[in-house]
Amino acid sequence: MQLQRVRVTNFRKLMGPVEIAELPPGLAVIGGGNEEGKSTLLEAIRAALFEKHGLMGEAARAMQPLGAAVAPEVELDFTVGGTEYRLWKRFVSKPRAELCGGGQTWADDAAEDQLQALLGFQRPGKGASKLEHHGLWGLLWVSQGETFEQPVVPNATARDSLAGVLDTEVGEVLGGDVGPRLLQEFATERDRFWTKAGKPRGELKEAHSALERARAAREAAEQRLHEEAERRERLERVEQERARMRAEGVVAQMEARQQAAEARQQELDQRRRAVEDAEQQAKLAATERAQAQERWQGRQTLRDAVADLAEQEANAEETVTARQGEAEQADAERDRLARALEAAETALDRHRARERHLEGLRRRQTVQAERDRVADTLAKATAAEAAAREARKAAGALAVTDQALQALRGQEQALGEAEARLQGAATQMELAVNVAYQVTGEAQGDGTGYRITGEAEVILDGVGRIQVQAGGAELPEQKEQARRARRERDAALDALGVATLAEAEDQLARKQAHEQEASNQDQRLAALAPEEAGGLAGLRKRLDQLDAELAGLPTPAEDDPDGEALAAACEQARQEREGAETARNQARQALDAQQQTVQAADNRLTQARTRLEEIQRNRARYQRQLNEARAEADDETLARALSDKQGQEEAATAAAREAREALDALDPEAIETEVAHARAAVTKAKEREQELEREADGLRRALRETGDEGLSEQVAELAREEEAAERQAAAVEREAAAVWRAAGALEEAAREARQAYLAPLNRYLVPYLRYLFPGAEPVLSDTLAVEGLQRGGQAEAFTQLSIGAREQVAVLTRLAFADLLAEAGGEAPPVILDDALVYADQERFDTMKHLLARSAQRHQVLVLTCRPMDYLSLGAVEFRVG
Secondary structure (H helix, E strand, C coil): CEEEEEEEECECCECCCEEECCCCCCEEEEECCCCCCHHHHHHHHHHHHHCCCCCCCHHHHCCCCCCCCCCCEEEEEEEECCEEEEEEEECCCCCEEEEEECCEEEEHHHHHHHHHHHHCCCCCCCCCCCHHHCCHHHHHEECCCCCCCCCCCCCHHHHHHHHHHHHHHHCCCCCCCHHHHHHHHHHHHHHHHECCCCCECHHHHHHHHHHHHHHHHHHHHHHHHHHHHHHHHHHHHHHHHHHHHHHHCHHHHHHHHHHHHHHHHHHHHHHHHHHHHHHHHHHHHHHHHHHHHHHHHHHHHHHHHHHHHHHHHHHHHHHHHHHHHHHHHHHHHHHHHHHHHHHHHHHHHHHHHHHHHHHHHHHHHHHHHHHHHHHHHHHHHHHHHHHHHHHHHHHHCCCCCHHHHHHHHHHHHHHHHHHHHHHHHCEEECCCCCCCEEEEEEEEECCCCEEEEEEEEEEECCCEEEEEECCCCCHHHHHHHHHHHHHHHHHHHHHHCCCCHHHHHHHHHHHHHHHHHHHHHHHHHHHHCCHHHCHHHHHHHHHHHHHHHHHCCCCCCCCCCCCHHHHHHHHHHHHHHHHHHHHHHHHHHHHHHHHHHHHHHHHHHHHHHHHHHHHHHHHHHHHHHHHHHHHHCCHHHHHHHHHHHHHHHHHHHHHHHHHHHHHHCCCHHHHHHHHHHHHHHHHHHHHHHHHHHHHHHHHHHHHHHHCCCCHHHHHHHHHHHHHHHHHHHHHHHHHHHHHHHHHHHHHHHHHHHHHHHHHHHHHHHHHHHHHHCCCCEEEECCCCCEEEEEECCEEEEHHHCCHHHHHHHHHHHHHHHHHHHHHCCCCCCCEEEECCCCCCCHHHHHHHHHHHHHHCCCCCEEEEECCHHHHHHHCCEEEECC
16 A cells, blocks of 8 residues: 555644645655654544544544634545555544545445555444454554654564465464364363463372372371380380489488588588688788878978978068069059050040041042033933933823734734635636626626626616625625624724724824834933942932931031142142051050050969968968867877887788688588589489489370270281372373374474574564664564564563664564565555654664665655654655655
8 A cells, every 4th residue: 555645634733734745655754843743643634533433522632723613634545456546534522534546435434434444444332443443554653752652563463464475385283273272182181180380280299199198198107106116115214214323322322411511511610700800800900000101101291391381481582572662663664655555545536637627628629520420320310211202101101012013914914814715715707798787786797707606686778677686605794704703893992092003003103113112211320320239219318318418518618728738738648647546556555565564564463462362361270170189198108009019010911921821721612513513413313213204104104095096007008008109199290291292293393383484574573673783583472462582592571672772673663464465366555654763772773774775665655754864865755744
């Protein structure tokens, strides 16, 4: 099939009419910018081919332009099997369909049925069609943004068409109907025995489970029989050991050993108490000796402190006398420097007053000049403000606006167009008579005759009258549209207070001139009185400030200099004032330095006095403490007490040492260890007798419980049951293994057949892929969907490929489908790509253009793109949308 012409009117954004004619049989590029309607053009073609003209609901309303209640129309010229056809459809309002071709015409539903039979697609039950209904067309068309979302999956109709071509080339490689049924039967039978992962299930799993249960029961019975034998042997050993312990009197021997060890421990405890008493006496004697020694050392410390502080007091009194003389000399020098500073400040005040007066006179000259300038600017700005106000008032008196004028022009244009449509639909009347005549009614002369737009009358002098009624079903509506357009135009003129469009334009020009004058005056006002400086109010405020400052400045006296002499006098006054400041600063620095000297001298004197007072207080305190201590006990008494306590400590220490030596002679650690071991041995012996008694009782009880079970007979019976379960499991396993092998052989044969079945499609697809992906093989499903690529021994799913690679694989697969159909003698629909290949790098994009040109030698390929310049190198025919 080949598309030859497309004409679209009132379809979404294509208000139109938009027409693309003389499409070539090979490659064509349809260009247009973003949102100019390329995708809309493709949707219009789809709607014409696959949507019924009587489609209703939201799907039908979506075809209309936004906000316009018009009827979308699409017209297609195409060829199928060498026969040319023309298809025309109108949707929504008065829907119609018409198909012409081969000398026949079909209308409405008949046209829809013939189109479906001709192109081989399906109709949905109700509502709009979907991609799965479009057959081969849906397979070979690529809408914007769809190429990388999912693999290429042929719909059912397209799959049936491709399968017919493959069956023609390959034949019944799957064994006709018998092969699939046989494979299904064995697969079902295998599922009865095995899971998908090859694990047992059903009857096979139950046979294995029965065998495992029988084996477990037999092993459990054997284990119980073995455990019974072990209990009898253990009971005999336990009773022998218990009899031996009683015969040898093990517990009595251990108790006697414990008593002997505890007697030696009592003697050890007595000597330990003796050691503790002696050591306590030694500690008490040491404490009393330390206290006596501490009292004697405290007495010596007090005597030394009193002697040392008396010497320090004499030295401190000499230091205070020296610091007193230094402070008096510093005070006298500070008084002299203070008098010098006072004289320097008086001179500085006199020079400052003279400088301020002269500077005030010079500031008065500057302020007066600025005041004159501000007053002049304020006068000019006030005049500009008044002129702008008058210009705006004049502009406001004129009602015409630019928007109103634009609306009036649109109404004038609408009136002209309505009258032109009315004249175009009017009845044309030409008169060629030899008598005088008169034409009345709804008739207008145009130089060659009359246009009749309603009822008119031709009066022929001396002959008679002719009544004329204009025809045409649309004429009344067009007359009403013309009258309505005139009423709207006249109402707009009345609202503006003008009689014509020209008068309104003249009024707007005058209004704009006044507005321009107001703008010019505003600019002058903004230049004279900027808003950032406060505007007119800022100028007035500045003028008031300058007047206030002038009032506060000094008035010149008769002997005051002016002009250049004033500037020189100001400079001389400044120099004199700076000299006085320098002298004042030097005097202040000298006084500040002397003040620091005075402060330092006073600080040293204060420190010396403070130090002397502190020494005197400490000496008095220590002397008082020494006197009080001697009143309690004199120095000789403290010395004798210390000597007595030292002798008592030595005697107590010797007694404690002798007690410790007597204790160590008994070896306390050995006695403690012997007692612990003896007690543990008695406990262990008694515990062992009890353990043996409990164990013997438990073994006898267990043997009584198992004595009547007949374990040997149970083991024999369970062994026979295990052998029967083994035979049953082996039989089921043989059957399951046979089914597994048979199903696997049939599936392997099916895989080989599928490869042979898909070989013709691979023959066309592989060469395309290897241009971009060297060594790649497509991975095809049973539904002919491209699920991914096989490269370098690795399988890559379609969704794992990059966006650019997915887009390129999707386009190449459609070219391969078209080649397959063409080579089998079929007629493929045109391959249409809407803004595809946007994710390809330059090298791959050039390769893809080459492959598109190569495919276009066998099929019609239409490329819709917003970048038609990218395809110039192909030399393809280019069309434009919009």
